[in-house]
Amino acid sequence: MLSAEKISKRYNNNRRQILDSIDLTLDEGEFVAIMGESGSGKSTLLAILAGILLPEEGQVLFDGKDLYSLSDAELSEVHRKKIGYVPQSNFFLKNYTILENIVEPFVNTNDADPEELSEKALAHLDRLGIKDLADRYPHELSGGEQKRVALVRALLTDPRLLIADEPTTGLDSETGKIILQYLSDYVASGHSVLVATHDEHVKEYAGRVLDITKI
Amino acid sequence: MKPRRRNNLFKDIRRHAFYNACLLATIILLSIMLLAGTIVSTSLRTGMGNMQKRLGADIMLVPKGSKEKAENMLLEGSRSAFYFDASVYEQVSGIEGISEVTSQCFLKSLAADCCSSEVQIVFFDPVSDFVVAPWIETEYKTGLSGDSVIVGSDIASEDGTIKLFGQEYPVVSKMARTGTALDSSVYFSTDAKEELLKNAEEKGSFLTEDQKKSGILSSIFINVKGDHLVDGVIEAAHKSIGDIFDVVYPKKLHESLAGSLLKITGVINIVSISLGAFLVAILLIINSIIMRSRKQEVALLRVLGHTKKRLIGKLITEMGVISLCGAVLGCGLGALIVIPFGRLIGNSLNMPYLGPSAGNTLFQILFIILGVFLIVFLSSIFFIIHATNIEPYLALRREE
Numbered sequence: 001m002l003s004a005e006k007i008s009k010r011y012n013n014n015r016r017q018i019l020d021s022i023d024l025t026l027d028e029g030e031f032v033a034i035m036g037e038s039g040s041g042k043s044t045l046l047a048i049l050a051g052i053l054l055p056e057e058g059q060v061l062f063d064g065k066d067l068y069s070l071s072d073a074e075l076s077e078v079h080r081k082k083i084g085y086v087p088q089s090n091f092f093l094k095n096y097t098i099l100e101n102i103v104e105p106f107v108n109t110n111d112a113d114p115e116e117l118s119e120k121a122l123a124h125l126d127r128l129g130i131k132d133l134a135d136r137y138p139h140e141l142s143g144g145e146q147k148r149v150a151l152v153r154a155l156l157t158d159p160r161l162l163i164a165d166e167p168t169t170g171l172d173s174e175t176g177k178i179i180l181q182y183l184s185d186y187v188a189s190g191h192s193v194l195v196a197t198h199d200e201h202v203k204e205y206a207g208r209v210l211d212i213t214k215i
Numbered sequence: 216m217k218p219r220r221r222n223n224l225f226k227d228i229r230r231h232a233f234y235n236a237c238l239l240a241t242i243i244l245l246s247i248m249l250l251a252g253t254i255v256s257t258s259l260r261t262g263m264g265n266m267q268k269r270l271g272a273d274i275m276l277v278p279k280g281s282k283e284k285a286e287n288m289l290l291e292g293s294r295s296a297f298y299f300d301a302s303v304y305e306q307v308s309g310i311e312g313i314s315e316v317t318s319q320c321f322l323k324s325l326a327a328d329c330c331s332s333e334v335q336i337v338f339f340d341p342v343s344d345f346v347v348a349p350w351i352e353t354e355y356k357t358g359l360s361g362d363s364v365i366v367g368s369d370i371a372s373e374d375g376t377i378k379l380f381g382q383e384y385p386v387v388s389k390m391a392r393t394g395t396a397l398d399s400s401v402y403f404s405t406d407a408k409e410e411l412l413k414n415a416e417e418k419g420s421f422l423t424e425d426q427k428k429s430g431i432l433s434s435i436f437i438n439v440k441g442d443h444l445v446d447g448v449i450e451a452a453h454k455s456i457g458d459i460f461d462v463v464y465p466k467k468l469h470e471s472l473a474g475s476l477l478k479i480t481g482v483i484n485i486v487s488i489s490l491g492a493f494l495v496a497i498l499l500i501i502n503s504i505i506m507r508s509r510k511q512e513v514a515l516l517r518v519l520g521h522t523k524k525r526l527i528g529k530l531i532t533e534m535g536v537i538s539l540c541g542a543v544l545g546c547g548l549g550a551l552i553v554i555p556f557g558r559l560i561g562n563s564l565n566m567p568y569l570g571p572s573a574g575n576t577l578f579q580i581l582f583i584i585l586g587v588f589l590i591v592f593l594s595s596i597f598f599i600i601h602a603t604n605i606e607p608y609l610a611l612r613r614e615e
């Protein structure tokens with residue numbers, strides 16, 4: 001489903017080669033974790049695979065099509081429906097409630113019914129144990145709660161591929177496990193998940209664990 | 216069921232309340248300035264254009280000692296009365312070198328039953344006239360004879376007639392607005408003078424001794440032939456009627472006023488251009504700050520599948536709503552300041568000031584709203600496009 005070929009990346013005027021000719025494939029129904037020490041380029045790789053950071057060299061093929069040669073409209077469609085992304089740092093629209101943060105971005109873009117989207121979001125929040133936060137505002141939430149909200153936002157339209165950057169970092173191991181189990185269930189229902197993490201627990205859930213320095 | 220569209224426009228504007236308030240304030244100032252600038256300078260210009268029409272004579276002879284009164288009447292329309300003996304006209308009109316000559320007679324402070332305030336009555340000779348005709352606004356339909364009148368623009372006549380001292384006079388034409396007291400004058404043909412004075416006296420109006428005399432006139436307007444000197448004509452007039460008159464130079468009055476108008480509009484232009492440039496610079500700064508603070512929001516929405524086109528449209532709509540509100544508020548405030556105080560502005564500048572009509576003002580306001588939108592659009596579009604073009608991952612990282 002996703003295959004990256006010879007991905008290389010350096011940042012603008014930085015001589016350090018962050019990613020050097022990386023190949024990676026991910027199949028339908030796979031749960032892959034990428035591990036590696038801080039600064040090794042995990043976030044950079046995930047962003048490139050998610051179609052939100054241009055690689056210097058190489059191609060990212062999603063369903064056989066190079067993400068970076070799609071038009072803006074086509075790439076947006078992929079982001080809207082097929083690839084969900086959870087960034088490493090949390091970001092929300094500050095005067096929107098949690099529920100609005102999850103639902104509003106999709107309301108006028110997808111042909112979905114806002115009521116249905118809200119119900120779906122609430123169901124996700126419920127299963128992640130934070131349903132009662134739906135009407136609060138982002139700044140009132142803890143980091144771990146925000147992380148779960150970001151996960152729900154990325155999952156709302158049932159993307160075939162979910163890319164999550166450090167989904168469990170900063171959480172207690174109980175909450176971490178809830179999230180990993182959640183991702184694992186998502187995979188079980190026929191989707192694919194790619195995470196970057198330092199969390200050793202991931203090994204119990206992921207089908208494949210890769211060291212970024214060895215791919 | 217078709218999905219309901221939701222509009223978060225105002226919520227999104229409120230999210231950046233502080234910067235958007237700064238933006239709004241700047242736009243309001245810009246609109247006030249643009250509106251005040253255009254209204255004041257067009258009013259001065261139309262006032263001047265109109266005055267030029269009234270000041271179409273090289274010289275105006277008035278009784279000795281009345282120079283200042285006469286000038287004030289020409290410039291500000293203040294009501295005056297001063298008299299020559301009518302025989303003076305015959306003597307002066309015979310002077311060599313005169314191309315056009317006509318006389319007028321003014322009556323002031325006649326309480327008239329047509330009008331709530333007193334009117335100034337002007338008698339002029341339609342045959343030799345060359346000073347009243349140029350500022351008649353509506354064409355004469357019938358000739359002006361002893362029993363009809365032309366009225367200043369402030370004098371209302373519902374049924375096409377006005378009543379003065381018990382007699383009805385059909386209104387055959389109206390003067391262009393001057394923005395001065397001249398707008399409440401009534402213009403008669405000289406033929407009507409005797410009868411009107413008689414009626415006035417019968418109705419109990421107080422007439423001065425001068426006014427009771429039959430052959431009187433107030434001023435003689437003269438245009439001098441191109442190959443003759445104005446001073447020569449004045450000299451000849453002295454010889455012929457003696458030292459009984461002062462000379463007013465209407466065309467020169469206009470020239471000197473036109474000179475000051477040029478200076479004043481020059482100052483207005485310089486001030487508005489520099490203030491405008493300053494405000495545009497502030498707009499640019501605010502827009503750059505706004506878009507810098509919104510980069511992450513834009514990036515997040517792109518990650519969630521919003522197209523660049525959609526985001527640009529959304530941001531421009533927000534700017535558009537703010538600039539519309541600002542321009543409307545600014546024009547409203549500007550109009551509140553400039554329209555009531557317009558006359559005051561004209562007076563303090565010592566210039567003729569003729570405020571634009573309501574329709575004209577509305578047109579200027581629409582024009583300014585459009586212009587302000589364009590300025591805001593141009594001052595933000597670069598930042599908007601830049602923000603939507605940053606790679607989403609890079610913008611999201613900068614948060615940290």
Ligand SMILES: Nc1ncnc2c1ncn2[C@@H]1O[C@H](COP(=O)(O)OP(=O)(O)OP(=O)(O)O)[C@@H](O)[C@H]1O
Nearest residue numbers: 011012014018037038039040041042043044045609
């Ligand atoms: N925008 C940028 N400009 C320049 N250098 C950058 C930029 N983003 C990341 N880097 C550098 O690239 C390297 C990889 O960063 P990246 O965030 O991908 O690492 P990571 O493996 O995700 O680290 P962590 O585990 O701490 O999240 C780091 O050395 C970082 O300093």
Ligand SMILES: [Mg+2]
Nearest residue numbers: 042043044088
């Ligand atoms: Mg990282």
